[in-house]
Amino acid sequence: MMNTIRIGAVSLAVAVLAACGGGSGGNARGVEVDGAWIRASIPGKDMTAGYMTLRNTGDATDELVGASLPSGVAERTEIHESVAVEDGSPATMGHGDHMTGTTDGSTPPVMEMRRVSGIELPKGKAVRLEPGGYHLMIFGVKEPLEAGRKVEVELRFRHAGTVTVTAEVRTG
Amino acid sequence: MRRRAAAAVGVVAAVAAFALTTACGGGGTDPRSGRDGSGSSTSRPLPNMVPDPPIVVGALGLPDVSAEPPADLGFHAEPGRLLVVYFGYTNCPDVCPTALADLSAATALLKPAERAKVQVALVTVDPRRDTPEVLRRYVGHFFDGAHALRTDDEQLQEAVQAAFGVRVTRKPPDRNGEYAVDHTSALFPVDAGGRVQVMWLTGMEPSEIAEAIRVLLRRVADPAGVTGIVVRDASLSPPPPGSRTATASMILHNAGTRADELTGARVAVGVAERAELAGPVALPPRADAAVGPGGVGLVLTGVEGTLVPGSRVPVRLTFRRSPPQTVMMPVAGGGTEPVAEVTG
Numbered sequence: 001m002m003n004t005i006r007i008g009a010v011s012l013a014v015a016v017l018a019a020c021g022g023g024s025g026g027n028a029r030g031v032e033v034d035g036a037w038i039r040a041s042i043p044g045k046d047m048t049a050g051y052m053t054l055r056n057t058g059d060a061t062d063e064l065v066g067a068s069l070p071s072g073v074a075e076r077t078e079i080h081e082s083v084a085v086e087d088g089s090p091a092t093m094g095h096g097d098h099m100t101g102t103t104d105g106s107t108p109p110v111m112e113m114r115r116v117s118g119i120e121l122p123k124g125k126a127v128r129l130e131p132g133g134y135h136l137m138i139f140g141v142k143e144p145l146e147a148g149r150k151v152e153v154e155l156r157f158r159h160a161g162t163v164t165v166t167a168e169v170r171t172g
Numbered sequence: 173m174r175r176r177a178a179a180a181v182g183v184v185a186a187v188a189a190f191a192l193t194t195a196c197g198g199g200g201t202d203p204r205s206g207r208d209g210s211g212s213s214t215s216r217p218l219p220n221m222v223p224d225p226p227i228v229v230g231a232l233g234l235p236d237v238s239a240e241p242p243a244d245l246g247f248h249a250e251p252g253r254l255l256v257v258y259f260g261y262t263n264c265p266d267v268c269p270t271a272l273a274d275l276s277a278a279t280a281l282l283k284p285a286e287r288a289k290v291q292v293a294l295v296t297v298d299p300r301r302d303t304p305e306v307l308r309r310y311v312g313h314f315f316d317g318a319h320a321l322r323t324d325d326e327q328l329q330e331a332v333q334a335a336f337g338v339r340v341t342r343k344p345p346d347r348n349g350e351y352a353v354d355h356t357s358a359l360f361p362v363d364a365g366g367r368v369q370v371m372w373l374t375g376m377e378p379s380e381i382a383e384a385i386r387v388l389l390r391r392v393a394d395p396a397g398v399t400g401i402v403v404r405d406a407s408l409s410p411p412p413p414g415s416r417t418a419t420a421s422m423i424l425h426n427a428g429t430r431a432d433e434l435t436g437a438r439v440a441v442g443v444a445e446r447a448e449l450a451g452p453v454a455l456p457p458r459a460d461a462a463v464g465p466g467g468v469g470l471v472l473t474g475v476e477g478t479l480v481p482g483s484r485v486p487v488r489l490t491f492r493r494s495p496p497q498t499v500m501m502p503v504a505g506g507g508t509e510p511v512a513e514v515t516g
Contacts, residue, residue, distance in 0.1 A: 044309040049265040108358035111267045131270035
């Protein structure tokens with residue numbers, strides 16, 4: 001199911017936005033979030049991952065800078081990235097292509113998993129958080145998350161502000 | 173649910189360039205550019221990757237913590253079958269669950285007769301946090317009857333990882349004490365000869381994995397499709413009092429259709445002065461040959477210090493045809509007899 005939340009533009013930060021030189025009427029910030037899902041808990045583990053597609057409908061670059069789940073559901077959430085690395089150096093095929101990258105030669109890639117402080121959302125573009133790439137890493141899950149359950153996820157964007165989406169728990 | 177991995181148009185162009193970027197600064201906390209998620213899936217390369225150098229692991233095994241009673245699982249399958257090995261860890265929230273879920277979905281697509289020929293083993297690259305109990309539960313979530321392989325013996329772990337060509341790097345912990353373990357991510361199907369003929373990159377669709385399994389099963393169904401020397405029941409008896417000679421024993425199985433020969437054995441300096449193989453050992457096709465008491469003798473002379481029962485001694489075996497292999501020989505005695513092996 002698609003969960004689409006649109007955040008309207010104008011905020012009290014208009015003055016700041018105007019100062020950013022976004023052009024006339026350049027204070028529209030919008031992020032749509034589709035297809036948010038969280039991997040169902042694996043027995044014995046209190047961490048899991050969340051995924052979604054972010055679409056920047058605003059007129060300037062934005063950035064996902066944080067995420068959280070309700071405190072009764074999980075302790076904290078970070079933004080992470082899995083990166084396929086070859087021969088010790090990141091191999092990019094496009095911008096940070098993730099697990100699906102082809103590899104030259106006959107050595108499988110090393111998957112590195114690292115925390116990132118944010119995910120840049122270019123204007124008018126969609127960015128996927130998906131297995132093998134960007135993902136939310138959810139720590140300290142209080143109760144096992146079972147498939148079918150819905151969980152509120154709060155997303156914080158540098159310009160679009162806070163967006164709350166409903167994520168579906170799936171076995172993945 | 174299926175995961176669609178998009179390949180944006182820009183990606184296709186950039187594949188040709190195949191540029192290496194500089195990594196983010198050490199903490200890896202810079203915001204990264206997002207992809208152009210146009211969503212379309214262009215045709216992707218087949219998931220098969222041929223190992224170079226060859227991956228030959230039939231002399232190795234790991235303790236199987238899902239076995240009752242616990243036993244070593246040797247890295248080889250029964251004739252006509254496959255043992256699919258994945259290296260990962262349970263505190264990995266993205267890559268490992270995805271790879272295992274995809275493999276599980278792939279095996280569900282196989283016909284029962286095909287599925288019966290595929291065993292799965294997960295090797296943990298994080299034995300500190302992945303206790304036997306944790307690992308068992310984790311593996312059991314994805315598969316019925318899969319093997320959970322784990323060892324505290326760092327030397328054995330490194331020997332296995334090296335033989336598979338798997339690189340593992342434990343990263344520094346964050347302020348909460350959590351740490352990531354970077355690791356090679358791929359599926360390694362091992363055949364009856366202890367060989368990984370092709371590797372499957374993770375990130376494939378389950379249907380692609382299933383088809384790759386079918387193709388490989390057809391290949392290994394043909395006796396000529398399998399070669400390799402498998403080592404079973406290796407054991408090293410420590411020197412008796414007053415002696416510095418340790419006696420080795422093992423069974424070598426030639427899984428191929430061509431005769432081979434064990435031509436030599438070497439032991440690392442510092443463990444013993446020399447490994448002495450009494451003579452070449454004929455390895456007829458599809459047959460077992462005993463080395464040690466009852467067959468051609470293999471001893472380690474000039475053993476340094478004490479061989480601790482339960483520890484393992486690497487002995488490098490060379491063959492006339494097959495690539496060399498290192499067997500991690502368990503030291504017998506002290507009430508800790510090496511456990512009997514089960515094959516995958």
